[in-house]
Amino acid sequence: MQKISVIDLGSNSVKLVNFNVNPDNSYQAYQHEAVTVKLGEGITETGNLKEIPIRRTIDALKLFRDIINVQSIKHVLPVATSAVREAANRDDFLKQVHFETGFRFRVLSEEEEALYSHAGAIRALRLPSVLFFDIGGGSLELVSSDRFKIKKIISLPLGTLRLMQEFSDGSGAISEKNLAKMKSHIWDMIPSRKDMQLANDCVLVGVGGTLRSMAKYHQDITNYPLNKIHNYRLSAKSVHLISSKFALLKPEKITKISSISNGRAETIAAGSCVIDSLMNKLKFEQIVVSAQGLREGTLSLSLEYPKEFSVGRIEQEHIQNSIRYSYESDVIPQHMEDIVRFLISSNMITEQERLILAHSLRHISGSYMLQNITNFLSFGMDVDSKLDHRDQLVSVLSTIYSKKKKRLDKIFDRFDSILQQSDKKSIKKIASLILLSEVLGKSETRMKTKMLDNAISMKIYPVTSSFPNILFKDVCEKISDAFDIDISYSIIHNSKYSTSQTVQSL
Structure with missing residues (x-):
């Protein structure tokens, strides 16, 4: 490292x-x-x-x-x-x-700044078609993409510091007259949906201190139960209300808001106005906040394309490939591929549940000692995941349920404003598969799965004779309970001279 x-x-x-x-x-x-x-x-x-x-x-x-x-x-x-x-x-x-x-x-050139920031943000989200923006002190970068292919890049002189210097008075406040002028100026500068070549299903994604501060403020006033900004969603209505409030306040009043730093208080009125205008003119009902951007994009591109990065030759193709490569984190471990493929084809789990399981196995399960539930929740939710907050919570709670079953209801109630009752079923299914992955992975065991007489039939091929039979049976019982289906399995031990088979039905 x-x-x-x-x-x-x-x-x-x-x-x-x-x-x-x-x-x-x-x-x-x-x-x-x-x-x-x-x-x-x-x-x-x-x-x-x-x-x-x-x-x-x-x-x-x-x-x-x-x-x-x-x-x-x-x-x-x-x-x-x-x-x-x-x-x-x-x-x-x-x-x-x-x-x-x-x-x-x-x-960085205008295009490099936009592309690096876009790469950092979209690598950390599961969104192939987006209008991405990065609002800084001097400029606003816009990048549109459709199925990962970059369509348009624009840099506009709509940075927060630049706008405040142009439209605020000596005290840092914006008069009603200048506010109207600033809004008109911003509106005229923002391109149309046609100009940006936006896909019909494109999602608005943003980065920058202004947007993060708005998200933190919104979480505070709504008593949001998670302290997490990445992949947080803000509605157009919420953005407009926040922008309208900040536009009326002087910086010294804004500094008293705990979620907004002193440095940000001086520019957030202009920045929130830009975001509000962007959503309004381009008709977006929601915005996704990314906690990653230019710095993460700079790092990832320097690691993946060191030669091109060193001479300033990062092209759009490199950006698109970098984002696609980041989706390798969605891969299920090899020892789980067969059963997961079977469960999806049999409509027993959804594709979204597969993604949650992949996230659990890659980022959470086995990577932290599950002793203190509060600490484990903080650890699990600290990952900047491609999953939204609801699915990431399901991932963390699935890991907790796999080890401490009785704690689920109490923890679930803490997040009832985010979770839905149907998530309990998903948690139980994913938890049982986490346990199965642990047994198969640690024992280096292969497995084949099929449907036989309305039951899941498994063939288990251990590498050694020390396969944990009792533990595996316990895991199968949990899978049977979670999926409400019968399970039968055969453990097939191969030796140099003979083959033995143990058959078990649950």
């Missing part, structure tokens, strides 16, 4: 994320740092980055350098976006940054 740092230098803030990277190029973020530096402050008037924002930025980067050095992280990916990209004095700035901090920043 190696550690890699990604630094994202934007118009409003600079962010550091440290990742643990596994040999298979999968990764987990373990540290997030952000400093509001407002590097793009005043750039619209002069075309140059100003001295005070530059000094704030370099001071923040020195802090990041110390964090990286203390952890002995050797591989750092520093990228800069719109503020540096647009600055007339960017070369002087980049030289100064390198001299004082040692970081050599790569300035």
Whole structure:
């Protein structure tokens, strides 16, 4: 395992994320740092980055350098976006940054910024046709895709800091007159559905601090039972109500809202207005929030295409392939393929239940000691999953049920605003299959499944003579109960000289 740092230098803030990277190029973020530096402050008037924002930025980067050095992280990916990209004095700035901090920043083009962010977000979601947006301090990136194929890329000067500098007064508030002007300006800048070549079934997906803050605020006011932003859904009505409220508040009032940071309070009125206008003009009823974006996209593309990344030759095809590759996490372990295929073909489990099982086996089951239920719930829900919150809860509760059956009802009631009663049946089915996977996987056993006389008939082929017969029988009883069907099985032991068979019916 190696550690890699990604630094994202934007118009409003600079962010550091440290990742643990596994040999298979999968990764987990373990540290997030952000400093509001407002590097793009005043750039619209002069075309140059100003001295005070530059000094704030370099001071923040020195802090990041110390964090990286203390952890002995050797591989750092520093990228800069719109503020540096647009600055007339960017070369002087980049030289100064390198001299004082040692970081050599790569300035992303508008298209690169949009594509990298799109890759990071959509890799972490199960959505092949989307309109993706990333709203930052200086710009708004839009990427449309249909069945993973990228159709259109646009970058618009609708960043939150840029809009606040243009339309707010000296106190940071927006007057009613300027609010109307800003809304009209945003509306005129946003392209039509036809211009973006949107598929009929496309889903709106967004990233950025503004959207995350809106989602956190909405969770607070609705008493949402999960502390989780990734894959959270906001309705167009909720977005409009939140945007309308923030537009009327001065920054000092917004800072008193616990879910919104001081740095974000100064720009969220403009940012929420952009998101509201985007949903309204393009007629989206819901938005999906991604907690992953530019930083994760930068990392994943550098790992998958190191040569192309190093020379700035990442193409749309690379992005599309990267997103497709990420779906390998949906694969069921080989020892479970036969029975899962059988259960789907027999309509005993749905495709969605298969995906939940795959997630459970890959990310949750066996990866954490199930002793403290609260800690296990936090661990299981901490994964930024392609599953929505309901299905991810079903995945975690299935693992809990497989070990601590009596706790299900009490835990289920805690999340009754998300879960449905029908999910209990899914939990029991998935839990029984988790137990089966553990037995087959640990004993390296193959299995063949078919329907025989209205019962599930299994043929078990253990590799060794020490197959856990009693444990397997117990698991089969749980499967029989969960699926409400009879089960018979044959355990076939092969040796050099003979074959023995044990037949059992439940």
